[in-house]
Amino acid sequence: MNKLWGLLLFPGLCHTTTANAEATPALCKASLSTPVWQPLNGLAANTMDIQADHVEVLGVQSAEFTGDVQINSPSMTLLAQSALIDQVQGLLDARGPIVFQDQQSIISSSGLNANLTNNDLNLLGAQYQLTQQQGRGKAEKLSIGSSELNLFNASYTTCPAENETWSISASRIRLSQEEGWGETYDAVLKIYDTPILYLPYFTYPINDQRKSGFLAPSIGSSDRFGLETKTPYYWNIAPNYDATITPRYMSNIGLQLQTEFRYLTEQHHGLVALEYLNKDDSEPLLDERYLFHWQQSSQLNEQWRASIDVTNISDDNYLTDLGSDYANKTDTQLYRTGLLSYMGERWQTDIKVQNFEVLGDHLSSYSAYPQISFSQTNPFVWQGLNLTLNGELSHFKNTELALNEATRLHIEPKAQYLFQDYAWSFLSELSLLQTNYQQKGDFTDTSFEESVSRTLPKLRLYSQINFERETDWLVENGLQTLTPQLQYLYVPNKAQDNIGLYDTTKLQDDFFGLFRDQRYSSVDRIASANQFTLGATTRVFSQQNEELFNLSVGQIFYLSDEAKPSEQKLTASAATLSTQSTYNALFAAEAMLHWHRRWYLSTGVQYDNEGKQIIQSHITLDYKGDDKQLVQVNHRFSNDVSGNRIEQMGLFTSMPINQNWHFIASFHRDLETGRSVELLTGLQYQSCCWAFQVTGHRQIETDLNQSITGIDQDGAVFDSGIRFNFVFKGLGGKSSYDAQKLLQQGIFNYRRPYFLNN
Known part of the structure; x- marks a missing residue:
């Protein structure tokens, strides 16, 4: 019909x-x-x-x-x-x-x-x-x-x-x-x-x-916390303001209140967090315990930017005892920084107020009130030379040290000639480093002086050549590049024991550090140099321009004995002078191999040719399959970390069992002491209408009130615990969960190091 x-x-x-x-x-x-x-x-x-x-x-x-x-x-x-x-x-x-x-x-x-x-x-x-x-x-x-x-x-x-x-x-x-x-x-x-x-x-x-409303709660149990529950409440104050209020009950410790306030305006965005525990039942000698965190970024107009990053805690062991989302348990210092920046057409000026809270039995660091630095982003050009002028004016203060106050003025004019071509490049730089100090404090039995003026020239010559060829190694119709690098660096030797150390520390001695023009992070110490650095990097690319392999090797060759690094005193208190190891014939190498779309290998080594010893090394092997399959095995070694030798092996794995079940685990073992440092394992079930996560851990506890040299390597204390998360999907919270995020709950977080740049 x-x-x-x-x-x-x-x-x-x-x-x-x-x-x-x-x-x-x-x-x-x-x-x-x-x-x-x-x-x-x-x-x-x-x-x-x-x-x-x-x-x-x-x-x-x-x-x-x-x-x-x-x-x-x-x-x-x-x-x-x-x-x-x-x-x-x-x-x-x-x-x-x-x-x-x-x-x-x-x-x-x-x-x-x-x-x-x-x-x-x-x-x-x-x-x-x-x-x-x-x-x-x-x-x-x-x-x-x-x-x-x-x-x-x-x-x-x-x-x-x-x-x-x-x-x-x-x-x-x-x-x-x-x-x-x-x-x-x-x-x-x-x-x-x-x-x-x-x-x-x-x-x-x-x-x-x-x-506004309650979010999915979580429940757990551990040796340290006892029974632990979190019940977050979300408060939707306005479209651009919200807050999360989380009562956290720990049967062995007490009731802690965790709060976070977020805000967003046309010029500013940030958050303010406060964690408060009135009384810790497990630490009867301590009073109230708290954490305060404030983070903000501001764009005042087209030229002016501002930022604030402040974290403060009641006691050194707060993070290791209670943990927090705003700092890591392994942090040894907390940053407090306020920054105001002006970005002009030719100059950038930064006005910074900075303070570090050093956690544990260590000397406190200097505060910078303020530190005004300027840099020339658009150089003057004269006769083919790029002329720049950089500098800073800083005032440091720390009443606990022998040198309790100092003002530093540093000016660094530089003339640079740069030639760049597809096949090669050449860079020459001539700088004049002029630094003046006005220092205050107790100079008794020290070499420090009230007024210091230091002038040093610095010459740097750097060149590289770019070769490439077709290759069938690792991939058909691939491309291999070879980039030899040569650098000459000269800085005359000058005694600097009359200057305190305010914001200066030794930089990392890896391959990329071989070609730096400075050995320290700031100007309180300017290392002498009369040296050549020779190195090379080779890379292999597929037709899709994917990097499959790279290898970088390099070494510093000193032309005079006085230019070789010596043991440097890196504390500013005359009563507690210490030394940091240096190496006169440093060889460094870095490599990455990606021979299969699922497999990655990353490794690096730093070796002292003169002392015939490995300084540091690391190696990481990753397998990353479909459907969030992940396995990582890693090893790291360092012969001197605050006077201790470190050698550790680690394992991360994240494996889907089937469409609903997912398993994760991480394990780290200290080979020097012959014991495990951390074991973390978790299981997740996820269906269309509900999800469940359970994680268990056993990890070493850290007491930051104990000095590193006084740690009893055989008397370590471990904390074991279990945590549950459960949610009915469609009744609040997200209905999709990433099991790999469970790997972030441990002391050692999962990362892919071959994507990191130094």
Whole structure:
């Protein structure tokens, strides 16, 4: 039988919604088998296309359609057995079985009535399924308004029908796409049809809009904390302000309050965090314990920038005892920095206020109040030379040291000649380093002087040549490059024991450090030099310009004995002079091998040719497969870290067991002491409607109130614990979890070192 059809002019139903911004996990897409609804092609606004086996016109304004009725509008499609439309009153009444579908949902029901004038639609005995996000259920009555969905005597779950782990039954469920949240009244949470919890009222997100409410809690247990629970509360203060308030209960320690406030304006963005513990039951000698963190970045206008980064804690062991998201347990100092920068067309000026809080039994560092530095970003050009002028004015203070105050003025004019070509380049630099000090303090039995003026020239000559050729090593039709490098550096020797050390430390002796023009991080010590550095780097690239291999080797050759580095005194207190190892024939190498798309090898070594010993070395082997498969084995060695020899091996692994289960683990062992340093393992289960994580750890505890030289290597104390996270998806929080993030909970974080630049 041929279908009858008609095109009627009616106000369109306006059940318009916005898809959940959160992507549907791949393992849940199978349950969303219904295609996303699309409007009928060519259908104009405020019109309906109606098809049926039979139609009976009742007067001039009403019609009754029967037999496989199909109604299409720009916002929905309705399938029914019969439908009655009254155009005068703007009413639509349909009888079922009925299937209603729009961009967000598909609903089966026994009957439908709608007011086409105010765009209200009601379905009776409804079963609904959201089509662009997880969510389904039943309702005795389902009412669709212009921007919200109301369900009466209804149920809701994000689980598939064949495995309904949890569900909510409520007298009323309201889903507002405009607000982005759902509300339930007189709700009962059921686990496998067993009532677990009664909630008279609660809300949950249905898209990415924010709203105040409790986030998913976590629970754990450890030797140090005992039973530990966290219950975060999110406070959506305004579109550009929010806060998270987290009570953290630890049965062995007490109740800690963790807070974080975030803000965003046209010029500023940042956060302020405060963690407070009134009394630590495990440390009766300590008073209140707290952490304060403030971080902000500001763009005042096109030229001026500002930033603040401040972290303060009540005691040195706060991080090792309690942990924090704003600092790492392995941190040995905390930064407090305020920076104001001006960026002009030729000059950049930085005004910095800086202080370091050194944790543990170490000498405190100097504060810089202030440090004003300027650098020339756009050099003057004269006779082919680039002329620049850089400098700084700094004031340092530390009342605990023999030199308790100092003002330093450093000026560094430089003439530079640079020639660059595709095949080679040449750089020559001649600098004059002029530094003046005014120092205050106790000069008794020291070589320090109140007023010091130091002038040193510095000459640097650097050149490199670029070779390349085709190669079939590692890859067909590949490209290999070879870049030999040669540098000559000269700085005359000058005694500097009359100058304190305010912000200067020795830089790393790796391959990239061989070609630096300075050995120290600042100007309190300017190392003498009369040396050549010879090195080379070779790389292999695929046709897609992917780097598959690189090898860099280099060594410094000294032309005079007085230019060789000597043991440098790197503390500014006359009572506690110490030395730092130096090496007269330093050889360094770095290499990376990526011979297969899943395998990576990174390694490096620093070797003292004269002393015939390895200074430092590291090697890392990575396997990164599909579906977040990860294995990393690493080894690191250093012959002198604060007077201790370090040799450790580590293992990271992240392995999906199947579509739902994921396993992670990390293990680190100290080969010098013959003991494990940390063991972390975790298991994650994730389905369409719920997720569960459990992690266990055993890690060495650190006491920063004990000096490094006084540590009992055989009397280490370990902390063991277990932590749980559980969430019903669709009732708050994200519905997708990254098991590899669990590897960040340990002392040693997972990283891919071959992507790091020195």
